[in-house]
Amino acid sequence: MNKVALITGASGGIGYEFAQLLAKDQYNLVLVSRSEDKLEHIKKDLENRYGIQVIQLPWDLSYPETPEKIYEYIKSKKIAVEVLINNAGVGTWGAFAQSDWKRESATIQINMVTVAQLIHLFLPNMLRQGKGKILNIASTAAFQPGPLMAGYYASKAYVLSLSEAIANEIKGSGVSVTTLCPGPTQTGFQSAASVKPVKLFSSKKLPTAKDVAEYGYQAMLAGKTIAVHGMKNKILVFLVRFLPRSITTHLVKKMQESRN
Numbered sequence: 001m002n003k004v005a006l007i008t009g010a011s012g013g014i015g016y017e018f019a020q021l022l023a024k025d026q027y028n029l030v031l032v033s034r035s036e037d038k039l040e041h042i043k044k045d046l047e048n049r050y051g052i053q054v055i056q057l058p059w060d061l062s063y064p065e066t067p068e069k070i071y072e073y074i075k076s077k078k079i080a081v082e083v084l085i086n087n088a089g090v091g092t093w094g095a096f097a098q099s100d101w102k103r104e105s106a107t108i109q110i111n112m113v114t115v116a117q118l119i120h121l122f123l124p125n126m127l128r129q130g131k132g133k134i135l136n137i138a139s140t141a142a143f144q145p146g147p148l149m150a151g152y153y154a155s156k157a158y159v160l161s162l163s164e165a166i167a168n169e170i171k172g173s174g175v176s177v178t179t180l181c182p183g184p185t186q187t188g189f190q191s192a193a194s195v196k197p198v199k200l201f202s203s204k205k206l207p208t209a210k211d212v213a214e215y216g217y218q219a220m221l222a223g224k225t226i227a228v229h230g231m232k233n234k235i236l237v238f239l240v241r242f243l244p245r246s247i248t249t250h251l252v253k254k255m256q257e258s259r260n
């Protein structure tokens, strides 16, 4: 029988590419995101091309009840999830005091609470089975505070810290937790977050969602704890360790101001 992977935010961007990779490796898929029509199209395409089964759950991950609803649905179908990819993520740009609270609170719910709760729901069974893989998508934003995208940067710091700690707790169990940290990537993320590109990156060719997903997938299979995508991002993340937080915070502010 095919193994099963649960992927959030699979209707586009990096999550869509994860779905392609896992389908190719003969995983049956449970895909969650809001766009029912896109999920329907992806389901038909992957089932036809790879002979796998796809369950689409067109549910909103900003609703606090959604993680439990996903878990109960999967339990009712007697499915054991062997791979969990917490990919869905949103952000918003602008000074925190003036930002739209609805968007800030959706960021907290989707990027942090949903991620934590899905791990909390699915990890115990993986541990009982002695196998399983969890891949959480953070960002290079996880490594320092981010003025003008304060909530987003903080949410990704939470994902990184939570994931590293759990990975340590379950060492030797047969289950791994990997955190993928992409830098700016060609997806619909920026338009969804209503942000213009950062000047520093606008003239450069950004990595594709496919590049990033392939890198993250290999890191997850290898059971790595942290996977920073791209040499420049690796260098930046390394350098950040040696600079005072006040300086990195100031530099990020300058970078985020250039979106204006």
Ligand SMILES: NC(=O)c1ccc[n+]([C@@H]2O[C@H](COP(=O)([O-])OP(=O)(O)OC[C@H]3O[C@@H](n4cnc5c(N)ncnc54)[C@H](OP(=O)(O)O)[C@@H]3O)[C@@H](O)[C@H]2O)c1
Pocket (backbone or CB within 6 Å): 008, 009, 010, 011, 012, 013, 014, 015, 032, 033, 034, 035, 036, 038, 059, 060, 061, 062, 087, 088, 089, 090, 110, 137, 138, 139, 140, 181, 182, 183, 184, 185, 186, 187, 188, 189, 190, 192, 209
């Ligand atoms: N792109 C970048 O530059 C970049 C850089 C670093 C890290 N990341 C991280 O990578 C991950 C994937 O981002 P991406 O760039 O691929 O983003 P994207 O192209 O905007 O795709 C986001 C996915 O999440 C789903 N989603 C958004 N809100 C949702 C909600 N309320 N409920 C359910 N699903 C929802 C979207 O589907 P629906 O709209 O159909 O719901 C879509 O499938 C995120 O965690 C992001 O923070 C991205």
